[in-house]
Amino acid sequence: MNFDSSNIESLGEWRNKLGLKELDRVKLVSESGSLNPVKKKLAQRKLSQYFDLSPEKMSQEAKTVDMVVMFEKFPKKLRKKILNDLVAFQLTEGCNGMCPFCLFGAKKGVESKFSFDSICSFLDKYKEDLRSWGGATITHYWDSDPFDYTDGEHSYVDVYKEWRKHFPDKRVYISTTVPKGGVENFRKFTNRLFDNFVAFSRDQDGAKKDACEMRISVAKHNVQKVEAVMKELVDDWKQRGHTNEEISAFLSTHIVFSPRLDEDVSRLGPQIADHDDIYDSSSPSCEDGTLLTPSGIEAISMTAATIFEPSGQHNIRITPETSVGLIPHHLPKLEYQGCYYANHILDRTKYKQVLLPLVTKSGSSTELLSLPNHEDDVVFKLGRWCVSLGGIVADISSLTKWAWAIATPTETKDEYLKLCSSDIRKNSSEIRDFITEAQRLSELPENIDINDKLEFYSLLGDVRLQTAEFIAGLIDSGTKLSLISSTAAALGEINKENVNNLSEILLNIGIVHSSSKTYSVHDKKKALEVVVSLMGYVSSNKPTWVGVIEETLNSE
Amino acid sequence: MDTKQITSDNVPMQVSMKSLDDQNNVFDQKNEIDKMVVSYKKLFELEQKIIDKNLNPQSE
Numbered sequence: 001m002n003f004d005s006s007n008i009e010s011l012g013e014w015r016n017k018l019g020l021k022e023l024d025r026v027k028l029v030s031e032s033g034s035l036n037p038v039k040k041k042l043a044q045r046k047l048s049q050y051f052d053l054s055p056e057k058m059s060q061e062a063k064t065v066d067m068v069v070m071f072e073k074f075p076k077k078l079r080k081k082i083l084n085d086l087v088a089f090q091l092t093e094g095c096n097g098m099c100p101f102c103l104f105g106a107k108k109g110v111e112s113k114f115s116f117d118s119i120c121s122f123l124d125k126y127k128e129d130l131r132s133w134g135g136a137t138i139t140h141y142w143d144s145d146p147f148d149y150t151d152g153e154h155s156y157v158d159v160y161k162e163w164r165k166h167f168p169d170k171r172v173y174i175s176t177t178v179p180k181g182g183v184e185n186f187r188k189f190t191n192r193l194f195d196n197f198v199a200f201s202r203d204q205d206g207a208k209k210d211a212c213e214m215r216i217s218v219a220k221h222n223v224q225k226v227e228a229v230m231k232e233l234v235d236d237w238k239q240r241g242h243t244n245e246e247i248s249a250f251l252s253t254h255i256v257f258s259p260r261l262d263e264d265v266s267r268l269g270p271q272i273a274d275h276d277d278i279y280d281s282s283s284p285s286c287e288d289g290t291l292l293t294p295s296g297i298e299a300i301s302m303t304a305a306t307i308f309e310p311s312g313q314h315n316i317r318i319t320p321e322t323s324v325g326l327i328p329h330h331l332p333k334l335e336y337q338g339c340y341y342a343n344h345i346l347d348r349t350k351y352k353q354v355l356l357p358l359v360t361k362s363g364s365s366t367e368l369l370s371l372p373n374h375e376d377d378v379v380f381k382l383g384r385w386c387v388s389l390g391g392i393v394a395d396i397s398s399l400t401k402w403a404w405a406i407a408t409p410t411e412t413k414d415e416y417l418k419l420c421s422s423d424i425r426k427n428s429s430e431i432r433d434f435i436t437e438a439q440r441l442s443e444l445p446e447n448i449d450i451n452d453k454l455e456f457y458s459l460l461g462d463v464r465l466q467t468a469e470f471i472a473g474l475i476d477s478g479t480k481l482s483l484i485s486s487t488a489a490a491l492g493e494i495n496k497e498n499v500n501n502l503s504e505i506l507l508n509i510g511i512v513h514s515s516s517k518t519y520s521v522h523d524k525k526k527a528l529e530v531v532v533s534l535m536g537y538v539s540s541n542k543p544t545w546v547g548v549i550e551e552t553l554n555s556e
Numbered sequence: 557m558d559t560k561q562i563t564s565d566n567v568p569m570q571v572s573m574k575s576l577d578d579q580n581n582v583f584d585q586k587n588e589i590d591k592m593v594v595s596y597k598k599l600f601e602l603e604q605k606i607i608d609k610n611l612n613p614q615s616e
Contacts, residue, residue, distance in 0.1 A: 307603060307606060307607060307610075452602065452605070452606050452609070453606075455602060456599070456602055456603065456606065459595065459598055459599040459602060460599060462595050462599075463592070463595045463596055463599050466588070466591065466592045466595060467592065470588055470589075470592065473588070494596055495600075496600045499593055499596045499597055499600070500593065502589055502592065502593050502596075503586065503589050503590070503593070506589060
C-alpha cells in the first residue's frame with residue numbers, strides 16, 4: 001500500500017519500485033535534434049511516448065460546443081435543478097491521460113470541448129445560481145483532465161482565472177495525470193499557483209489566498225513524466241531564489257501526488273472482467289448530482305461497481321424532456337462514509353449518518369428517486385444498498401487500522417459501532433425485500449434477457465447484507481473492537497480463492513485477538529500467520545490491517 | 557482441550573483451541589458463516605457464468 005504524498009521524492013521511490021529509469025525531458029528535447037541519428041530517433045520516440053500528442057487527439061482540433069446554447073435547450077425548471085445539484089463541469093469529452101486505472105474505459109483523445117467564450121458567458125449568466133449552491137466545491141473535471149483543455153489561445157489556466165473572478169474564495173479541487181500534450185498548460189498553471197502562494201505567504205499587497213488543491217495521479221504510464229516535469233519546476237523555482245522550505249510549504253498546501261501502483265488499484269472499470277472479490281464492488285464514485293459535459297448533461301449517483309456498472313457510477317442522460325424527478329439530490333459520500341480524520345467518526349455519530357441512504361430527488365432528502373421501469377429500479381436500489389453496506393463494513397475495518405482511528409477515544413468508537421449496528425438492523429428488512437423482489441423478477445419468463453442481472457444483484461445484496469448483519473451481531477454481543485474490526489477487514493477481502501477458508505480464517509482471527517491468558521503471544525503470531533496464508537496474502541505484500549496487528553503483537 | 561488441524565499451502569500447523577470462552581461471539585456463529593460461504597460461492601459462480609457468456613455469446 002502506498003500513500004498520498006506531497007513530497008517530490010515519493011515520485012522517485014514509486015518509479016524505482018516499478019523498475020523504471022528517470023527521464024530528463026530537457027535532455028530528451030535537446031537530443032531530439034542530435035546529429036547522431038540513433039540518439040535522435042530514441043529521444044524523439046520517448047518524447048512522443050510520454051509528452052507529445054498527435055493533432056487529431058488534441059482539444060484544439062475537437063468539436064466545439066457552446067455551453068450556454070446547450071444548457072438553454074433545457075426547460076427553466078430542469079435548469080434550476082441541474083444547477084442546484086451540480087457536481088462538476090467537465091470541460092472536455094475524452095482525454096489524453098491514457099490511464100490504465102481509468103474507471104470509465106479507454107479514450108481516443110479529446111472528442112469535444114466547451115468553447116472558452118461560452119464558458120465565460122455561462123459563468124456570467126448563471127453565477128448567482130451557482131453561488132446559491134450550498135457553498136461547497138464544484139469540481140472542474142470529471143472523466144477528463146483539465147490540462148487537456150485548449151480552445152484557440154485559451155487553456156485551463158484561463159478558465160480558472162475566469163472562475164476566480166466570480167468565485168474568489170471557493171475551494172477548487174482538480175485532478176490530473178499531466179496528459180500528453182498538456183505539459184505546458186500544467187506548468188503554466190502550477191507556476192501561477194506557486195507565484196500566488198509566495199506572494200500571499202510574504203504578505204505582498206493585494207495577494208489573496210488561493211484555495212486550490214491539485215491531485216496528480218501517478219501510475220506506471222506517467223510517473224517518469226510527472227517526476228521529470230515536477231523536477232523541472234522545482235529547479236526553476238530554486239534558480240529564482242526560492243528556498244527548499246518555501247517549495248515544500250507550497251507543495252504541501254496545493255499538491256498531492258496520488259499513487260495508483262498495481263497493488264493499490266482495485267479491479268474496476270475495464271478491468272472488471274478480472275474482478276474476483278467482493279471488495280471490488282465498493283464504489284470509487286463519491287457524489288450524487290449532475291454533470292455538465294460537452295456531450296450533454298448527466299445525472300450521476302453512487303452504486304456498487306459490478307460487471308454491469310464497472311465504474312461504480314450510475315448515469316442517467318438528461319434530455320430536455322426528462323422529468324425533474326430524475327435529478328438526484330446532491331450528496332457527497334464523505335458525509336456518510338470513508339473515514340479519514342477523527343472528526344469524521346464524531347460527526348457521523350453526532351448526525352447519525354453511517355449508512356449511505358438511497359438516492360433522493362433533487363431538493364429532498366427523503367423523497368426517493370425511482371426509475372420508471374420497475375426491474376431497473378430494483379437493480380438501481382440494490383446497487384445502492386450494496387455499496388452502502390460494503391462501505392460501512394470497510395469503515396469498521398478502518399477503526400483499528402489508521403493512527404487517527406487508533407487515537408480516537410474508545411467511547412467514541414463504541415458509540416459509532418452501536419450506531420452502525422442499529423442502522424444495519426433498521427434497514428435490513430427493507431433491503432431483504434429488494435433482494436427477494438430481484439429474485440422473484442429474475443424467475444419471470446418475460447425477464448429472460450435480464451434474469452442474470454436481477455439474480456446477480458439479488459445475490460450481491462444478500463452477501464452484503466449477511467456480512468453487515470454478521471458484523472452487527474458481533475457489535476450487539478459486546479465483542480471487542482479489535483476483533484470486530486479484523487473480522488470486517490477479512491470479510492471485505494474474501495474472494496474465489498479463499499472463500500472456502502472463511503471459517504478457519506475467522507477462527508484464527510479470534511485467537512489473534514483473544515484476551516485469554518491461555519494464548520501466548522507466540523500462539524497469536526502463529527494464528528496470524530495462518531490467517532495471512534489462508535487469505536492468500538503474500539508475505540511481501542500484506543494488507544495494512546495485518547501489519548498493524550503484527551506491530552501490536554511484537555510490542556507485547 | 558479442543559484441537560484443530562489447519563493446513564494451508566505455505567503454513568501447515570496445528571493451532572490449539574485452549575480456551576474459546578472469550579471468543580464465543582465469532583465461533584458460535586458457525587451456521588451463519590457457512591451460509592455466507594454458500595452465498596459468496598453462488599455469487600462468484602454466477603458472475604463467472606455472466607462473464608463467460610459475454611465473452612462467448614454463441615456458446616449459450
